[in-house]
Amino acid sequence: MTEQLNIVGGGMAGSEAAWQAAQAGIDVVIHEMRPKVGTFAHKTGDLAEMVCSNSFRSDDSEQSAVGLLHWEMRAANGLIMEMADAHALPAGGALAVDRDPFARAVTERLRNHPRITIREGEITELPKDGHWIVATGPLTSGALAESIRAETGTQALAFFDAIAPIVYADSIDMTVAWMQSRYDKGETEEEQKAYLNCPMNKAQYEAFIDALLAADKTEFHEGETAKYFDGCLPIEVMAERGRETLRHGPMKPVGLTNAHKPDEKAYAVVQLRRDNALGTLFNIVGFQTKMKYGAQTDVFRMIPGLENASFARLGGIHRNTFLNSPTLLDAHMRLKSRPNIRFAGQVTGVEGYVESAAMGLLAGRLAAAELQGATLPPPPPETAMGALIHHITGGAEAKTFQPMNVNFGLFPPVDLKGGRRNRPARYKAYTDRAKAAWQGWLAMQGDAVPA
Structure with missing residues (x-):
């Protein structure tokens, strides 16, 4: 047997x-x-x-x-x-x-x-x-x-993994945000509009980076060394690597046209991806974070379209072992x-x-x-x-x-x-x-x- x-x-x-x-x-x-x-x-x-x-x-x-x-x-x-x-x-x-x-x-x-x-x-x-x-x-x-x-x-070995926040769709200002996949990628109209986009001008982006760098963050225990997997870097760590890092990473504005202001080129764009079939929840793409909860709500509400955002889940950080x-x-x-x-x-x-x-x-x-x-x-x-x-x-x-x-x-x-x-x-x-x-x-x- x-x-x-x-x-x-x-x-x-x-x-x-x-x-x-x-x-x-x-x-x-x-x-x-x-x-x-x-x-x-x-x-x-x-x-x-x-x-x-x-x-x-x-x-x-x-x-x-x-x-x-x-x-x-x-x-x-x-x-x-x-x-x-x-x-x-x-x-x-x-x-x-x-x-x-x-x-x-x-x-x-x-x-x-x-x-x-x-x-x-x-x-x-x-x-x-x-x-x-x-x-x-x-x-x-x-x-x-x-x-x-x-x-x-x-x-x-150990590294630290971060979780991105999730936003309630009905708390997003759709007079500012719009639906579009980068380069309109997808075979159907639904796929071509699979992402929600929040644009930033240069002044908004610079203020956002300043707030990210200044925000209260989770501290590690004495003796722990934070080794992050590059695919899940907290946004604050990316920002610390250079002020333009996020704009060339998860906040890159390429391949997107503002449906409300088609002639105005965004300096940076925050994308959100639908998180459930009902379309009631969206996660902020690439926004894994180690900011403390209070700081997260303050900083993320600086994003145009998310000024009144309500969060189903805030981000977090945890230790991973392998x-x-x-x-x-x-x-x-x-x-x-x-x-x-x-x-x-x-x-x-x-x-x-x-x-x-x-x-x-x-x-x-x-x-x-x-x-x-x-x-x-x-x-x-x-x-x-x-x-x-x-x-x-x-x-x-x-x-x-x-x-x-x-x-x-x-x-x-x-x-x-x-x-x-x-x-x-x-x-x-x-x-x-x-x-x-x-x-x-x-x-x-x-x-x-x-x-």
Whole structure:
């Protein structure tokens, strides 16, 4: 009789790992500490709850590495992508998700699976027996994190992650703001108007930067060093790098025309993205922050159109932890000192919802094959998933290892005439090669592959 697989953590990675293993015929138990034990960032007890953002980023599988990752997960019948597609919101070429219905749908599918059991309660130490996947994410509980540190003999690396605020739509002044995706990107009118835009002139921008720099901010405990993942930099940290940094980052005004004043070019633009299907909530894009709550309301109401903004959630900052995976994990994501335990998701040093779910997908499939007496090789490094797993299990330099989004720099180079300058052709070559390699890896397991 095949042993069961235990999964610690019901986030993106744990949910996907459970689904993949159960679909392969393995009995799975998900151990989720919420809602009995909460975290700073989570608000519900649902599995796969989205915390920082509601975006899975670009869905372009020919020109984007993360879009290619979407494609690979769909081809592998991934639960996270299926539910994301079912609860997608217009986002101008990106895949944004109505976060609460999405999490409820993932939870329902897993609860209703005949091979999956969900047990609420905290796992406080690394188990010695049985087959396990630890997918506790960046908010691993203190007790379990201490057990991991004791086992690995090293301090887990840490960085700080920030959450962007969410605004009630009916509190936004639409005589100032307008709806438009950058460069009108999107196939439908709804997609071309997926973002809400708040313009600033130069004086407003300069005053906003001054207020950001002067605002009260969360202080770190003595001895802590703040290492931020670049994809989630607080806006104050960006502003500290130079007064024009935000204007060339999340506040860039390019590709947008003010519907109220089409002849007037904005100096900077703050964008908000719809956060739910009803269109009643919008999150401020790229505005992760470590400002204290009182300062946030004062500073964000300086944004034209948000003078009377009401906030469904203010931003925040929390400590994230991850393993030095290149030194601790083998090529099959197993802890070298305890090969009965795999790790998956952000705790392994990947960054982002999609990357976390992808590592869960791989861990679930690798564990299922092992429990069934088979040896499944990791996917080829030419694939998006293969590039990621290779990076975290040995491709990265251990001394400088930091969380990483999927990107074409992790892939083996392609030999393309015309050199590196023809970027669209180069990216298309990467994705064509990856899709063929991924189909081959799936076929090896008996999956029906996409045409």
